[in-house]
Structures are given as structure tokens and as C-alpha cells.
Amino acid sequence: MTKNLDDIDLKILSEIQADGRITNVELAKRVGISPPPCLRRVRTLEDEGYIQGYRGLLDPGRLGFDVTVFASVHLSSQAEADLRGFEEFVRNEPLVRECWMLSGEVDFILKCVAPDMATFQHFVAHLTAAPHVRNVRTSLVLRNSKYDAAVPLELKGED
Incomplete structure (x- = not known):
């Protein structure tokens, strides 16, 4: 962290996280x-990277994206250049919405x-042919039981 967040900063983050379209006055x-110091605090939180951006959360199913799959990818090489190369590959793949590097069995x-x-099957064929991909295992999502993109700021007060 680049600064200590006080209770007002945490409240600002919580409110913005709940509603990114909230007006500064509200x-x-x-x-x-008052609004002027609130706006200064928001700008500081943005500048320091606590607020990374604002976006709307869309419903993939309503937009015709009915298939959600998690793909576990094991590479044949963990050399830094190969890891970066794979990351660049997935950044250019529109079906990939999130990519996380892990420790353990799966890269x-x-x-x-x-x-x-x-x-999706066409994409998996493309993915398995990517450089340094040893194998890919997929798990089709049947149902989402919880989705909360928010950071649990309520736990911050328990420090």
C-alpha cells in the first residue's frame, strides 16, 4: 500500500464498489x-491505484454467451519467457476473460x-496447439452459486 487508508477512504471505496455510477455529491x-474533499480523495485513490477503473457488469447469458468453462493449462516449460509468451497469447484471445498463474500442478x-x-471446442484446439502448452483440462460450469467481484472491505476493520 502506498498510504494508510482511513475510515473515510474505506467508506468511499465501499460505496464506489457497490455503485460505480454514484455521483460525487451522493x-x-x-x-x-463535503463534495470537494470527497472528489480529491477519490482522485487520490484512483491515482494511487486503489480504484483501477469503472465498468458495467454485463450478463453473459443474456448476451448469448451461454457456455462458461474453466481451463487448467499445464505448460511444458516454466521459463519466464515462456510464461510471458503464454500470457501474451491469452491476452489476445477474446474468449478468455480471466487468466491466473498458479503454483502447484497447474500453471x-x-x-x-x-x-x-x-x-469453445474450436478455441480449445487452438489453445492446445499454442507454444509450450503440455495439456489442457476443462471443466464446464453448470451453475454459478456466488459471484462477487467486490473486495471484502468489511474485513479491513478487523486488523
């Missing part, structure tokens, strides 16, 4: 300060969405 009211786990299984 945000200031909810956190108990990467990918969260992918696709409009149908045929599209």
Missing part, C-alpha cells in the same frame, strides 16, 4: 464529508466464455 453525503487457470460448445 458519495460525499454517504461518507459524511494457469483460464475463465472462458463462449456462445456455444462448438466455438
